Amino acid sequence: MNTQRYFIELSYNGTDYHGWQVQPNAITVQECLDKALSTYFRQPIITLGCGRTDAGVHATQFYAHFDIHQEGEVKPSTIGRSVTSINSLLPYQISVKRIFEVENSAHARFDATERAYNYHIHFHKDPFKLDRSWLYKGELDVEAMNKAAAILLMHTDFSCFSKSNTQTFTNNCKITEAHFQITEQSLLFTIRADRFLRNMVRAIVGTLVRVGKNEIDLEQFKKIIESKNRSNAGQSVPACGLYLVSVIYPFVK
Known part of the structure; x- marks a missing residue:
């Protein structure tokens, strides 16, 4: 199945979250973002962040990447215009700024300089x-x-x-x-x-x-x-x- 990788830029107030990364018994930014993306694109989405922020830490700029199956119901050409809809699915403390296509080899964590x-x-x-x-x-x-x-x-x-x-x-x-x-x-x-x-x-x-x-x-x-x-x-x-x-x-x- 063909996939396309995307970068997502976001910001968040981390006060109410136990950091970025998904944890079994605590709410995190990644958990909320993955849920919103999966709901919007109607397929399972797992993001990978540019790093980890601890509980209570904020971000005015944070990047993550995720892959979309091209056979999904949402066409790739519409993804860049999906920010408003995805924001409506997220808590107020988390805001998506933009989503854009990258090479499939691009990595949010390891490619940051x-x-x-x-x-x-x-x-x-x-x-x-x-x-x-x-x-x-x-x-x-x-x-x-x-x-x-x-x-x-x-x-x-x-x-x-x-x-x-x-x-x-x-x-x-x-x-x-x-x-x-x-x-x-x-x-x-x-x-x-x-x-x-x-x-x-x-x-x-x-x-x-x-x-x-x-x-x-x-x-x-x-x-x-x-x-x-x-x-x-x-x-x-x-x-x-x-x-x-x-x-x-x-x-x-």
Whole structure:
């Protein structure tokens, strides 16, 4: 049976979901998306995402791929115009932006060449940032945190920031951008790399916060990276402040 592969671009508020990937006893973004696509195209659809986001993590840009049997009742020529109908089948927290045809060999996870995350921190109680940013009660030395963030670009092995017992062949990543930006009554961390390990960004931010609190200095931060030991790094910050904001492919405009 002939099939055609498609990429789907979406965004979601992850507050009410136990991450992206399907789980047996918890509702996930992938489960909701697969159900909506299967209903619309009237054939079983299983998506494969560009990565995993943990429970409570958000995405302003996320890609997945799926295959359509050409013998299905929906013609391939109509798929690009199906966004409105599919959105009507999805919960309000999940929004499809576009669907487009790709080569059958295209892969949402392995073909991505770059990903970027933002982490949001605010310092004063704000009901409109509930579950969308981390409320930090205290002061932080942002200049020191940015100096420590720059050290990340000098390393490639980030085992110290990775969740243990993961099924990865390597803990090497190439970070090309990492810095904090002060905005109105808040702090925005941006990090960009070719790939990320599980829990990596939240562990990095948690360790950088220790620098900002003057609990560790720049030399100690460097030694934590070199130790390759997760127990030496800081605690992971809450998931609510983390957003996947960009995924780059060589064949996607």
